[in-house]
Amino acid sequence: MESVEKDVEEFVNYLEQNNVVDHITNIFIMLYNESERPSDPIEYVRKNLLPDNSDTREIAEIKSLIESARVELAECQKVRDELVAKLKQLENNEDNAEEEEIETLKDCAVE
Numbered sequence: 765m766e767s768v769e770k771d772v773e774e775f776v777n778y779l780e781q782n783n784v785v786d787h788i789t790n791i792f793i794m795l796y797n798e799s800e801r802p803s804d805p806i807e808y809v810r811k812n813l814l815p816d817n818s819d820t821r822e823i824a825e826i827k828s829l830i831e832s833a834r835v836e837l838a839e840c841q842k843v844r845d846e847l848v849a850k851l852k853q854l855e856n857n858e859d860n861a862e863e864e865e866i867e868t869l870k871d872c873a874v875e
Contacts, residue, residue, distance in 0.1 A: 787813070 791812045802808040
């Protein structure tokens with residue numbers, strides 16, 4: 765039994781010496797001081813445990829790229845819609861011009 769207690773004490777000392785206990789305590793204090801409780805406290809702790817890790821930065825960069833792509837896509841869709849409308853208008857104008865030409869030819873033939 766003493767061996768287990770000694771192991772636990774050594775482990776706790778190890779965590780304290782490496783500031784693990786302080787760091788986790790600070791995260792819990794931050795969570796406690798939040799005006800609105802996060803819906804996922806485990807995610808909150810995870811994000812704040814290593815807030816500057818490479819995965820977090822990469823995810824933020826990818827989210828930014830996705831948002832830029834969404835904006836560009838919306839712009840392209842708007843341009844496409846405008847071009848489709850112009851094409852329909854030109855097709856209608858062409859159809860009207862053909863009808864007018866046919867009517868003119870009919871009128872000439874009748875005379």
